[in-house]
Structure formats: structure tokens, C-alpha cells
Amino acid sequence: MESFDTIYQRLQPELAGLEESRIEQVKKLKKTFMIFLIITAVCVPVAAADVFYQAFGRYHQYLPAAIAGFILLVTGIVCGIRAGNIKKKFKIVFKTEILTKIIHAINPDLSYNYADKIDMSKFKQSDIFKQSCDVYNGEDYITGIVDKTKIEMSELHCQYRQTYTDSKGNTQTKYVTFFKGLFMIADFNKEFKGKTIVLPDTMEKTFGWLGKKFQKMNVMRNQLITLEDPVFEKEFAVYGDDQVEARYILSTSLMSRITELKKKLGCKLYMSFVGKSVYIGIHWSKNLFEPNIKKSLLDSSEIELFYHELNLCFGIVEDLNLNTRIWTKA
């Protein structure tokens, strides 16, 4: 794998070209903002003057204020949409031109599509989340092979719909996020038949051994599996349909690797072992791989951030030792 500096040097022509375009876009953004400011500077005094004269009872017409307010609103909306579009276009160009090349340089066996995301059916197959995916969005889809392991990953934002009747008797709808972050599916290096789910352990952390009793009573899940690694047990609650198979998958070495990974990422980690793959959900509140239009593309530290974010994700395969293939699965 090439070092960041080599990759950065090679990208100079594209970065320079895109930087010119970026400066132009920023100018457009500034112009849009200026227009909005000017309109505000005109409309607000007019509206204020009108209301002021009303207070003196001179005449009872709100028409000037209404017109000024309306113009301000429309300008605000139009400028907002335009600014949004400028930023979005820049993001798309950056991702298709620069990010694709960085990914390809890190690992030529990987392909990237900024608009695509993991299939909802595969997400549901993981059986990690029991909530229904009423709203399912995602981006930054990467797929390919890391050494011997097939992987696919994308950012996902999943929400479920919550309807409730408020005090006035009206039905209100709210959308609650139950997962936002990176979701990854990788080929697991051992064969297994059932399902084993590894969830963040909130019960035991809060309630101690009593928390375990609550976990055992979780009717939505299969049997609780208590494992020997105390650090792992504190962080995660494991459910599975076979006590022996769960331990076959979660060997002592894998348990310590998972604990290390969680420490490295510093986020909530969800995992499940279903079918032939391991499903990994990393709850990241920030949006990954997003370029900032205000920052210069010629600043290598900005580009290096993307390089590190990508390596962190691909590195999960090695962190979990998925490339060790000493059992019957190739």
C-alpha cells in the first residue's frame, strides 16, 4: 500500500483543478449570501417602518410589511436552496474525482459509489436491530476484497416512525433514529449454522449482576450467552441460538480483538454473525468522508483526514483477524 505522501503527490493535478473550481463556487456562495443580506437590509426597515406607523394609528394597512416579509421569505428560500445545491455539487465532484482515486490507491480491489448504500434486505438480515426501517438512507458505498476477505460497507441512517396522540387528541408522527453510522458486511473466516448477536451492554453496566437477569428475560432475543472474558462481558451482551457455536465463533482471541476495536473506535459497536458473514455496525454521529467547501484542497492535512478515515474502516478486517483462514472455510 502506498504511503499518503505518494498518493497526495499523484493527486496534485486533480486537486489543483478542483481547487480552482472550489474557489469559484465559494465566490458564488458569497454572492448568494450578499443578495440575501441586501434584500434583508431593504425589507426589514420597510416592514419595521410600516408596523411603526401602525402603532401611531395613521393608517391601517399592513400591505407594505406583508409584501416586504413575503419578498424576504422567498429570497431566503431561494438563496438557501441555491447554496445547498452549490455545496452538494461540490461534494459530488470531490467524491467522484478525489475520494475514488484515494480509495483505489489504498486498495485497487475496492470500488466506490458515493450515492449507493447497502441493501436494506442485507441490513435486516443482520438481525441486529429489531426496529422497523421506516426511513432508510445512506451513501458512500464501498465494496471489494481486502486481502482474502470480501467486504461491503456504507454509511447508513435508519429511523423508525413513532405515532402518538398528543394532549389535544391529534395524531403526531415522529421519526426516531436508531442507527446512524458505518455499516459493514464481511466474509467471516469460520463456518457456522445459527445466529449470534453481539450488542452493547447497557444493562450490566448500570445494574451489575441484576442487569444480567434482565438481559436473560429479553423475549425478543435468543438465549443469553455468558462468556469468560470479563472485559468483553462488561462491554457487550451476546445472544445466540447455540451455546457451543457462539463460543466457537467468539474465541478468546476474537473477544479481545473486538474489545480492542471498540476502544480504538470509541463508539457503540454492534455485531452479528449470520449466514456466512459478520455484520458490523459502528454508531458514528458525524458524517464520514464529507469535504468542507470552505477548506482549501491544497491543504494536505485535510486530504490526510480522509486517508485516515478510510484506513480506519478497511483496517477493521485485519483488526478482527478475518484474513486468517486456517479452518475449513477458504
Place this chain on the structure above:
Amino acid sequence: MSPVIIAAIAVPVLLILIWIGMNNSLVNKKNQVENAFGSIDVQLKKRTDLIPNLVATVQQYMKHEAGLLTEITALRAQVTDPNASEGDRFAAEGQLSNKLGSLNIAVENYPDLKASQNFMQLQGSMNEVEEQISASRRAYNAAVTSYNNGVEMFPSSIIASSKGYKRKAVFEITEAERQNVDVKGLFNS
């Protein structure tokens, strides 16, 4: 009905329900232990079944390991002997683990064998079965711990002693297995 009468009926009923719950939970735990013990057996048998193929495959290559291979074949016979006592059988299984470990190390001396497709597949199966044995032993230990908790913790300890349930021992490897493999001895043969 006065609250006193309600309490007089409800409390005993509640106590009986709790007693039934604890009793059944204890029985469940005891059966889990036996189940887990059985699954160790299943995996050990799988390993025993792989041995003839293993010995046949490596025999052609490992000219200097004839002694080790004979020992492994003999131990396999001991393990499959229907007349052997349980104690003897488990001692033999333990020694078998030891000898198979030695064999794995000795394979390093034979690059042709290591590269052979047959052997690599066989080694994959052996690794898998060893991990399954380890997993089933861990599952057994977890079942025993849960059972011991039920037997010793109050209040289920009362029910346990009334039924004559006693603490069980977790699975520990024997002294023979704990001895480190003599690597020098291997390379000298």
C-alpha cells in the same frame, strides 16, 4: 373480602409459585450441564474420526515420525474401546491432544507435506474440530458455573440441598496435557 383473607390466600400461592420457579430453574441448569457434556463428546468423536485419514496422509511424508504416528493410532484405539472406563478414556483423549499438538509442530520439518492440498484441507478440519472441542468445553464450564450458582446461592440452595444436588467441577486440563510439548525431543527423532 377483607384484605387479610386476600393476603392469607395470595401469599402462600405466591410462595408456591416462587418455589416451583426455582425448582424448575435448578433442574434446567442440571440438564444443561449434561447437555453440554454430551456436546464435548460429540466433538471428541469427530476428532477421533479424522485421525485415520490424518495418519495415512502424513505417513508417506513424515519418515522420521513413525514413533509419534504409532502412538497416535494406539491412543485412538484406546479412545474408541467400548470397554474402557470413563476415566481412562478421558486420560487418553488428553494425551491425544498432546500428541496431535506435537505432530502439528513436527509438520514444520516437511515443507512438501505442508504444501500438499490434501494435508491443508485436513489441517483445516483438524483446526476446526479442536476449536469446536474448546468451544464445547467452555460451554460446559459456563453451564457448570450457572448450576453451581444455583446450588450455592440463597434461596435456591435450600431446594438444591433438599434434592441432593451437589456442586460440580469445571473442566480442567489434566497434568499430562499441561506439560509443555518437548520441542527439542521432536526434532531429534
